[in-house]
Structure formats: structure tokens, C-alpha cells
Amino acid sequence: MDQLKPMDTTDTLLYLTRRVLQALAVILIVTIVVFCLLHALPGGPARGILGPQATGEQIAAFNHEQGLDRPLPVQYVYYLNTLLHGDLGTSYTLNEAVLRLIEQRLPKTLVLTVLSALVGLLLAVPLGMWQAVRRNKPADYVITTLSFVAYSTPVYFLGLILVLLFTQTLRWFPSQAPQGDTLAQVFADPAALVLPVVTGAASMIAVFSRYMRAATLENLSEDYVRTARAGGSRQGAILFRHVFRNSLTPVIAMLGYYVPVLFGGALVVEQLFNYPGMGLLFWSAAQSSDYPVLLGCVLVISVATVVGTLVADVVQRVVDPRVKGGRA
Amino acid sequence: MMKGLKGLNILEMADLGVTFTTDTGDVPAVRDVSLHVRPGETLALVGESGSGKSTVALAALGLLPGNARASGRVTVDGTDVVAAGEAELARLRGRTASMVFQEPATALDPLTRIGRQIAEVVRNHRPVSRAEAAREAVELLRRVGIPEPERRASAFPFQLSGGQRQRVVIAMAIANSPGLLIADEPTTALDVTVQAEILDLLRELAVDSGTGVLLVTHNMGVVADFADRVAVMLRGEVVETGPVEEVLLRPTHEYTRRLLAAVPRLMLSGEGPPPSGPPEEPAVVRLRDVSVRFGRGRGAVRALEGVSLDVHPGETVGLVGESGSGKSTAARAALGLVVPDDGSVSLFGTDLNRARGRARRALLAGVGLVLQDPVASLDARMSVAECVAEPLRMHRRGMSAAERRERIAEVLELVRLPRELAGRGPRELSGGQRQRVSLARALVLRPRLLVADEPTSALDVSVQRTVLEVIAELQRELGFACLFVSHDLAVVQEFAQRVVVMRAGRIEEQGPTMTTLLRPETEYTRRLIAAVPVPDPVEQRRRRTADRTGATA
Amino acid sequence: MSAAQGGRFRSAGRWGLVAPRGGAANRRRPAPLIARFARNKLAVAGVLVVALFLFFCFVGPLLYSTDQTHTDLTQVNLPPSGTHWLGTDAVGHDELGRLMYGGKISLLVGLAAGLLATVIGTLWGAVAGYAGGWVDAVMMRVVDAGIAIPALFILLVVSAITSPGPLGLIVILGLVSWLVPSRLVRAETLTLKNRDYVLTLRATGGTHGRAIVRHILPNSVSTIVVAATFQVADAILLVAYVSYLGLGVQPPSTDWGGMLSAGLTAAYSGRWWLIVPPGLAIILVVCAFNAIGDGLRDAFDVRGR
Numbered sequence A: 001m002d003q004l005k006p007m008d009t010t011d012t013l014l015y016l017t018r019r020v021l022q023a024l025a026v027i028l029i030v031t032i033v034v035f036c037l038l039h040a041l042p043g044g045p046a047r048g049i050l051g052p053q054a055t056g057e058q059i060a061a062f063n064h065e066q067g068l069d070r071p072l073p074v075q076y077v078y079y080l081n082t083l084l085h086g087d088l089g090t091s092y093t094l095n096e097a098v099l100r101l102i103e104q105r106l107p108k109t110l111v112l113t114v115l116s117a118l119v120g121l122l123l124a125v126p127l128g129m130w131q132a133v134r135r136n137k138p139a140d141y142v143i144t145t146l147s148f149v150a151y152s153t154p155v156y157f158l159g160l161i162l163v164l165l166f167t168q169t170l171r172w173f174p175s176q177a178p179q180g181d182t183l184a185q186v187f188a189d190p191a192a193l194v195l196p197v198v199t200g201a202a203s204m205i206a207v208f209s210r211y212m213r214a215a216t217l218e219n220l221s222e223d224y225v226r227t228a229r230a231g232g233s234r235q236g237a238i239l240f241r242h243v244f245r246n247s248l249t250p251v252i253a254m255l256g257y258y259v260p261v262l263f264g265g266a267l268v269v270e271q272l273f274n275y276p277g278m279g280l281l282f283w284s285a286a287q288s289s290d291y292p293v294l295l296g297c298v299l300v301i302s303v304a305t306v307v308g309t310l311v312a313d314v315v316q317r318v319v320d321p322r323v324k325g326g327r328a
Numbered sequence B: 001m002m003k004g005l006k007g008l009n010i011l012e013m014a015d016l017g018v019t020f021t022t023d024t025g026d027v028p029a030v031r032d033v034s035l036h037v038r039p040g041e042t043l044a045l046v047g048e049s050g051s052g053k054s055t056v057a058l059a060a061l062g063l064l065p066g067n068a069r070a071s072g073r074v075t076v077d078g079t080d081v082v083a084a085g086e087a088e089l090a091r092l093r094g095r096t097a098s099m100v101f102q103e104p105a106t107a108l109d110p111l112t113r114i115g116r117q118i119a120e121v122v123r124n125h126r127p128v129s130r131a132e133a134a135r136e137a138v139e140l141l142r143r144v145g146i147p148e149p150e151r152r153a154s155a156f157p158f159q160l161s162g163g164q165r166q167r168v169v170i171a172m173a174i175a176n177s178p179g180l181l182i183a184d185e186p187t188t189a190l191d192v193t194v195q196a197e198i199l200d201l202l203r204e205l206a207v208d209s210g211t212g213v214l215l216v217t218h219n220m221g222v223v224a225d226f227a228d229r230v231a232v233m234l235r236g237e238v239v240e241t242g243p244v245e246e247v248l249l250r251p252t253h254e255y256t257r258r259l260l261a262a263v264p265r266l267m268l269s270g271e272g273p274p275p276s277g278p279p280e281e282p283a284v285v286r287l288r289d290v291s292v293r294f295g296r297g298r299g300a301v302r303a304l305e306g307v308s309l310d311v312h313p314g315e316t317v318g319l320v321g322e323s324g325s326g327k328s329t330a331a332r333a334a335l336g337l338v339v340p341d342d343g344s345v346s347l348f349g350t351d352l353n354r355a356r357g358r359a360r361r362a363l364l365a366g367v368g369l370v371l372q373d374p375v376a377s378l379d380a381r382m383s384v385a386e387c388v389a390e391p392l393r394m395h396r397r398g399m400s401a402a403e404r405r406e407r408i409a410e411v412l413e414l415v416r417l418p419r420e421l422a423g424r425g426p427r428e429l430s431g432g433q434r435q436r437v438s439l440a441r442a443l444v445l446r447p448r449l450l451v452a453d454e455p456t457s458a459l460d461v462s463v464q465r466t467v468l469e470v471i472a473e474l475q476r477e478l479g480f481a482c483l484f485v486s487h488d489l490a491v492v493q494e495f496a497q498r499v500v501v502m503r504a505g506r507i508e509e510q511g512p513t514m515t516t517l518l519r520p521e522t523e524y525t526r527r528l529i530a531a532v533p534v535p536d537p538v539e540q541r542r543r544r545t546a547d548r549t550g551a552t553a
Numbered sequence C: 001m002s003a004a005q006g007g008r009f010r011s012a013g014r015w016g017l018v019a020p021r022g023g024a025a026n027r028r029r030p031a032p033l034i035a036r037f038a039r040n041k042l043a044v045a046g047v048l049v050v051a052l053f054l055f056f057c058f059v060g061p062l063l064y065s066t067d068q069t070h071t072d073l074t075q076v077n078l079p080p081s082g083t084h085w086l087g088t089d090a091v092g093h094d095e096l097g098r099l100m101y102g103g104k105i106s107l108l109v110g111l112a113a114g115l116l117a118t119v120i121g122t123l124w125g126a127v128a129g130y131a132g133g134w135v136d137a138v139m140m141r142v143v144d145a146g147i148a149i150p151a152l153f154i155l156l157v158v159s160a161i162t163s164p165g166p167l168g169l170i171v172i173l174g175l176v177s178w179l180v181p182s183r184l185v186r187a188e189t190l191t192l193k194n195r196d197y198v199l200t201l202r203a204t205g206g207t208h209g210r211a212i213v214r215h216i217l218p219n220s221v222s223t224i225v226v227a228a229t230f231q232v233a234d235a236i237l238l239v240a241y242v243s244y245l246g247l248g249v250q251p252p253s254t255d256w257g258g259m260l261s262a263g264l265t266a267a268y269s270g271r272w273w274l275i276v277p278p279g280l281a282i283i284l285v286v287c288a289f290n291a292i293g294d295g296l297r298d299a300f301d302v303r304g305r
Helices: A009-040 A044-050 A056-065 A072-084 A098-133 A138-152 A155-169 A183-187 A190-220 A223-230 A235-273 A278-287 A291-319 B053-060 B086-092 B114-125 B130-143 B162-173 B192-209 B220-226 B244-249 B254-262 B327-335 B357-364 B384-395 B401-414 B419-423 B431-443 B461-478 B489-495 B513-518 B523-531 B537-552 C007-013 C033-038 C041-058 C095-131 C133-148 C151-161 C166-176 C179-193 C196-203 C208-244 C256-268 C276-300
Strands: B011-022 B025-037 B042-046 B068-076 B097-100 B180-184 B212-217 B229-234 B237-243 B285-294 B301-311 B316-320 B342-347 B367-370 B449-453 B481-486 B498-503 B506-512
Touching: A009 A072, A009 A291, A009 C133, A044 A056, A098 A138, A098 A183, A098 A190, A098 A235, A098 A278, A098 A291, A138 A190, A138 C041, A138 C276, A155 A190, A155 A235, A155 C208, A155 C256, A155 C276, A183 A190, A190 A235, A223 A235, A223 B097, A223 B162, A235 A278, A235 A291, A235 B114, A235 C133, A235 C151, A278 A291, A278 C151, A291 C133, A291 C151, B011 B053, B025 B042, B025 B053, B025 B068, B025 B212, B025 B237, B042 B053, B042 B220, B053 B068, B053 B180, B053 B212, B097 B162, B114 B130, B114 B162, B130 B162, B162 B192, B180 B192, B192 B212, B192 B220, B192 B523, B212 B220, B220 B244, B220 B537, B229 B244, B229 B254, B237 B244, B237 B254, B244 B537, B254 B461, B285 B327, B301 B316, B301 B327, B301 B342, B301 B481, B301 B506, B316 B327, B316 B489, B327 B342, B327 B449, B327 B481, B357 B384, B367 B431, B367 C196, B384 B401, B384 B419, B384 B431, B384 C196, B401 B419, B401 B431, B431 B461, B431 C196, B449 B461, B461 B489, B481 B489, B489 B513, B498 B513, B498 B523, B506 B513, B506 B523, B513 B523, C033 C041, C033 C276, C041 C095, C041 C276, C095 C133, C095 C166, C095 C179, C095 C208, C095 C256, C095 C276, C133 C179, C151 C166, C151 C208, C166 C208, C179 C208, C196 C208, C208 C256, C208 C276, C256 C276
Parallel strands: B042 B212, B042 B229, B097 B180, B180 B212, B316 B481, B316 B498, B367 B449, B449 B481
Antiparallel strands: B011 B025, B011 B068, B229 B237, B285 B301, B285 B342, B498 B506
């Protein structure tokens, strides 16, 4: 007689181990890319550490002293070692350890991106489902067109339009994001958060309502929907009890790949609304060629992205029992 | 006034017509279908693909897809389904009439525990508490023969086998003791032994509660096993109706006769031709102690274990077994598509997995391959001629275009396809035609070995018959050996000289076909044969009773 | 592997409301691609918009000629009028002429970068998918790493190091955006290499080369074309960010993104004509390419994105 196929916890552990190893491999590759960028800088890493005023002789001396005239693989190992000690270098405009700077700024950026993501998802998911149900009706066409427009508008242009409309004309919201140093200060002024969050969420609403629409349509044509109908379930019950969850899982998986886009959006939004997060730090570092800060930020953002993707994958696995034990 | 019919027919159809609106215009799928099902009776609706039988079944519950229009009258226990609104239909479905579908793999919501899915149907129609519905779900699981129902109620569908999932679908269907059960090919996706169990279950449930059953199937054996009356459909119309003995044993309509003649019948007794001694010539394919594992570590699946078999020149070896028995993997190992972890494969006397590059390709040029799926077997972008020409382009580089054209025409004629098809795309061909194109491609190099993996399993019986006949005829003419993989014992019995029975990656037994299938040595083979329903209701009833007494004895 | 009668024919009714299963309905020649594409009204509108903009940017300057190299400080910041239909900018260029002039760069760089990204992605994805095993694993980890580094950050770092011309821009944009097409093509290759006709070819002595050239690449064309269309849309959008990040083409040359970011401050002083036309142009063209991609995907019936 058939055995009940187990939902094995060791399987989940095995998966987790494999997935974490993969993530580590990805981070390793990211460090290689950043290492290459470091060496592509005019003057190389020496310039990165000694600053823009260093002379050629100073650089040569530094290179010899630090072993930077040794073969690149050796240098890479050395570089990894400094990274492992949490040393991302020192900013030469702000004269502070890069890691310290990022520690101060990252939470604010996370607040912005997480809020944008939440607002985006909470709007996109019902929109997409509604579109699927009203497929090829006027409402579907209107939302589809709006999604295309929202996706196709450069974030800075959208932000500008919103500021012109809601700050200059209607005077509903301020044009500056909250300025405080602590998170408490950031949350103390929720009205000031509205425009940055909406700007950051717009393209996400567009993209994820499309995903949700496609996933819902696909699930509506699945056999289990017919089974439920044959059992006397009403359309609404089928939609919310079955189709919703089945459509949501692939959308959650896509969330992982959207993390870098969210950070990219934060870069623009922070600059636009003068919000002192990592994006703004990065932006000003680019204006002053503050390479240690630039590369440090790239590294941290990428690691955050890898972790985000990992979390999305694991969440999907928890939500969807099929993935476990489904295939060896 | 409609209630007057209630005691008579649970389902009544009068002049049902269904038309599909498609991009290329309206397609009538069903015309003037009139039939009825009485309580406690089973009506089998049979026909080949495209005959409209499933459409009739869906129309009975108002489950037709959005682009379909129904006309005529369909009455289920007094309710006119064609005229009813969605709310009225929802009250009917799952209570008065319910349905069991073909694909147990996809019929259940993958993310909802099976107990909840059954409870949902209960609560759709009766005001019982959540806890009460859950208790009923467990009870229903017990009734459909799921072991440890309390535990399994909280399982997800993927944790169950195909047969168990179909039991769950049946549990949902009987949750509110419906008067009518519609079963659309309920056992087609299942192995024969599981099919026998599911049919027994359905029969038991129907007899117990006096439920009327509309059984849609293409399988005449299932009809003989299960039905009281039969309606035969052809191109959207019912061409013959009558009691099962009449229709299956004394068919009156021409089409029914042809259909029944095409059904491969498993011979259960009698003498085959005396088995000839093992051929002298060396085997074209020889597997020795072949083991294959998929995956690594603890999750690894042993697909083959210690499999040894030979195929000699000119003979056909049938490789049979249920799903997961490893029969396809064995065929793939014989072709080098799967590399064994242990053991050796020799093709035409050469070790296949040691041969490299040109030598290996030359070796494989002596093999033709036909796979199951008529759609996936041909590249839809290529014309028939290009598909057939591919092996020539691979192995006869020097051939001129004119010679190639000639050879293609020749081989198309061999498989009885008109020359004009050469320029067509596979999408314009029927399933049977596509399989014959695959066969032409396999034979264009005059191979010494043909490997056929379920070549006719996706085809209708009448088409299956012609394709099998073409293969047999060409084999006599061209003398190639054939490794024939099939789940269908009747086909193998007709077609193969020797048979190899596989089970769970091992060879259960092998021998001359007539010996092995008439006087099997192992219990497993005996059970396999007993599970195949024969398309003769009298004979099938006798076997079933014998099987029952045999089983209890 | 029981006989699933008709079970395999179900792809026809992907949304559950197309044709009856099996039989005659499958045997018809499918409606031609153009007819299927034409059914999507948004996609047809997209084609029209792209055609209009190509005409506008490449033929327009012949009909409406303006001086886009010399500044004219007597004619700065003029609102739209009979002589300057869309007004003038801060250094006296005619805005309508500038829209044509900048559009050339935006469209050319976007198209070229999108195609370059598709080519790189296709090759990478096809090799990874077909090779499988550890080659695939390593190649896909590289893609994951690429996806993990947000493109805008990389572009900003590059802008801090160098300021490239249009050709350099194409290469840089191509190099940061090939990742998504590589994933799509890899997935497609993975399915195609296990198709029955490829298995048959391999089992009867066909080479890997033949499998790739005769079956896998031609059957991926639809996926690649769809990916390329979306890629062009994304690239045009990315070009619009590039000037904003300070990496754009140098004056007097410009592109829509350059016009837009140059006009940002002007917008607060009410000179809407400096930002609305380039902004609308970007939105319209990117929308159009996305709509075309959507229509092509439905017409080809490919998945992804």
C-alpha cells in the first residue's frame, strides 16, 4: 500500500544548507566584482586609501609597503581578510570608518524600502487579482495601461510630478523627507514619509500587479478550481480560499529578485527628497569620488540583496508545502 | 411538475447541443444528444478523443468553459441545468450531483490539506460546524479506503499517490450523498492495479447508496467491468445505446463494431505458438546487471537494480510494468541516454558507454527511436520531410538532395503516409499521423534496432491498431529487432515474442510471451494480469467473482 | 506512465477557455503570429507609437530644422510660441528640435544596449542551460551576483570614474543588464534539451552542436525576441537615468534623460515645457516597447517576466 510521503525536516535542513552555501558563493563573486572595481579606479586601491591628494611616489611606496605590487590573487585574499575583519576602509571626505557610516544610514534606507515594498504589495496583490477576474474588461485595460505608465516613468520624474502636485499645488505633504538621525525621529513625521514611500512603491505596484494578474489567471484555469466548482463552492470562495494562496506563492518568490530594484529606487528617492539614508550617502560619495564609501555601499547593498533573496526563497518554501519533498 | 420525473431519472438530457466559439469560428462539439441515467444505474459514455463525451459530462453539471454555449435540455433531479443560474448550479453541484475527474494529480488544491478540501464541500451544502465537517471528512476518507484517515486528513495532496488522490476526489464527490455521480475517465491516469481498486470502490459506493453513475471512458474493459448500459459517441453524436451485453457483444452500429474490433484483447487461456529456442545470433542489445540511481545521497532514487536483458535480431521484446517500474529507464539505458552506475550495456556487440565520438555515433546510427508523446516528439517548426530527413543529414552526409527526397518519399510510403504530407507541419497532422512520422524518422536509416517507448499510448484504439500494424508489417519486411515498452499487457501480448515484466526497478520475470502471460510464475504478474479488465461483460463478471473468491480464500 | 488519453493535449486551453480538447481543434494551422499579435490592441498601439517616434526623431529634423550646436543667449527660457513650438531651454536651444535630437541618442543607445544585453544573456543562458551540472551552477551564481548589485549603484560608481561617449554607454548598459535575459534563455534551454525530439536526436547519434543549432536555438527565438523587446524598454529607461546620475552624453549633445534632468530645477519655476515633453516621450516609448513585448509574448505563448 502507498506510503505517506514525508514532509521531512531533514530535507528542509538540507535545502537550507544548500541555499545558504549558494548565497555565500554569490557574495564571494560580489566581492570579486568589487575587488575588480577597486583596481579599475584611477590609481588603484592606493588612491582609494591615500585619498585624491596623494602623489605618484606616495602611491608607489604605499603599494610596495602594502604588498599591492604582488600578484592579484594574493591581493584578493588579503582584501577578503580585511573584509572579514569588518574593515571597509575610511571615507576620505567624512573621515570616518565606512562601516560606521553605513551602520548609521542603513536602518533608514531599510525603513524606506520595507515601507515601499509593503505599500506596493498591499496595493498590487488585490489589483492584480481584480484585473484577472475582470479580464479584458475596461477596468483591466485601464489598470494595465496605468501599470505600463507607472513602470515606464523614471523614478525621479515621478517624484518631481508628485512634489509639484502635492507640495506646490495642493500643499498636502512636505517635499522633504524626515531629517532626524534616529528612527524615532523618522517616524515622528509620518506625513513627510508619504511622498518618498509612494514614489518608491509606484513601479513595484506596476510590476507586481502584472505578476499577480498572470498568476491568478493561470490558477483560475487549474483543474482544482473545476473540482471546487463541482463541489458547489461559489466563485468568491474559490478565489479567496484557493486561488489567492496559490497565486501568491510565485509572487513572493519574485520578491527576492525585486530587492535590488527597491534599493536602486531608494537611491533616487533619497536624493530627491533629501532623506539621509544610504542612498544619499552613496550619492554624495559619488559626487566627491569617495571610493571607499562607494565600494563599501555596493558591497553592503549586494549582501542585503542576497540575504533578501534568500529570505524570499525560504518563505516561499515554508508557505508552499509542495516544494518540500516534491523532488529530490 | 418536474418533480414527477424524480423517481425515474436522476439525469435526463434531451437534444443537448454544445458549440465552442473559437478564434477560427464556431465549432460544434455535441449535437442532439439525448440520454438518461436512472438511480442506481451506471451509464457508460464511450467514444474516442474529440467525440464530445467529456463535453457532455461537463454540460451535465453546467461546468462548460466560458466559450461554450449549450442548447437543449439537461435535467438533474428536476433542475434544468442549461437554464439555471450560477447560484442555483452551486446548490446543485456537490449535493445533488457531483463529479470525479481524470487527473488526480491536478484535481486538488496543492496548498490546502485534503481534510479541509473535503470539509469545504460538506459545509457548502450543510450548516455544520467546522469541527463537525472535519470529523465527517475523516469518516469519508475512511469510507473511500484511505488508511489512517485521522492522520492523512491533515496531509497535503502531494504527499499522496495518484490512486489515493483519486480516492480523495471521490470522497469529495460523495460527501453529501449525491443522487448522481459523473466520472470523467476516473481511472485513465492510473495504473491497472490501482484502476481495479478505484473501480471496485466506485461500484461499492454506487450500489450502497443507489447513486446513478454517468461514466465517461474510452476503455472498453472498464465499460465491461462497470456499466449497466452504454452510449457510444462519434463526432458529437450518440450513435448507439443499449445494455452493456448488447452493445459490447452484439454491436449494431458499424462504428461500434470497428471500435470493438480495434481494442486489443488480452488472451487469458489457450496455447500460444511453441516458444522457439533462444536465437543463435548474438544480441543486438544486451544489458548486464544494470543499475541506475537518480539523485545523490539520502534522496537518491534507485531507478534500476541489476537489470539484465537481451534483444536478439528480428525479435520483439515487450518491456511491461506499472509507472515507476523502471521500464522507460531501462530503454533509455539501452540507448545510452542514461548512463548506468553499475553494469554494462552493449549495443551490436560494442560496449556503448565506452564508445566515444564518431564510433559512438556510428553505433547509434543503427537505432531508431519512437517516443510516447505525438506532440513533443516532432519539432513543430520543421516540416514532416525535414523531421524525417534529420537522421539522413546526421549519418549520410554524402547523400544528394534528390536522393534524400526519394528516400523520404519511400519511407513515408512505408509507414502509409501520403507523400503530400511531406511539406506539412506537424501541427496539421493527427496524433496517429505524427506517430507514423516519428516511425518514418526512426526507420529512414534502416536500423537494426527499433526502440519504441509507449508508441501508441496517447492514441485512440483504432489509430493505435493501424500504427501497431504498420510496425509489425515493417518488422517482417525489414527484419529489425524491437524493444517495445508498454504498460498495456494486451498490446504486448499481441506484439512481442518475449516479455520482460518489471517492478520497482527490478525484473520480476521474463520469458516467451505466451508462457509468461498465460502461466505467470510470480504473484505480481498474476495480479497485474488479473487487474486488466477485458472488454467482455460476461467474461469480466466471471473473472471478478473468481478474483474475489480467490482473494478471500 | 499510464496512457493519459488526451491529457497531453491540454496546452491549447491554457486559460481554460479556448478550444475543446483533442481531435480536430488541434489539427488546424494556428492563426498566424501577426493575427494573434493584432488582437492585442495595446501592442498594436505600441507599434504605432514606436514608428511615430522613429519618424519624429530621424525624419523630423529634415522638416523642422533647428540649430542644436550653438547656444543663443538672446532666446533663453521662452515659453511655447509660434516660432518655438515647445519654447526654448536655458541656453536658447529650440525645445522641439532638441526633443528630436535627444531622441536619436536615447533610441539608438537604448536599442543597441538592449540588443547587446540580449545577445550576451542569450549566449550565457544557453551555454549554462545546455551544459548543466557544475558549469550551470557556477554560471548562474555569477548571474545571481550580478543581479544582487543594483544597476543604478554600479552606474553611479562608473560615473564617478569615467564619462563615456555614446558607444561606451551602450557597452556599459549592455554589461549591467544581460542578467534577466540570461535567466529566461537558460530556463528555455533546460526545457528544450529534454524535449522528446532532442532526446530522439541524441539517442540516435546526433551531436550536441546539431541539437543546439537545429532545435534549441530556433525554438528559443520567440523567448529571445520577447526578452529583447522588454530589454530595449528597460534600456531606454536606463538611458534616462544615466544623465541623472551624471553619466550621460556631454553637451551640446543630449538625450531625453539629459533634457529631463537639466529641466528638473526649471520645473519648480513653472517652466513646464522643459520637462513635460521629454518626460512624456520617455514614458510613451518605454510603454510602447513594453506593450509590444507583452503582445509578442502572448502571440508566441511564451512564459517569463
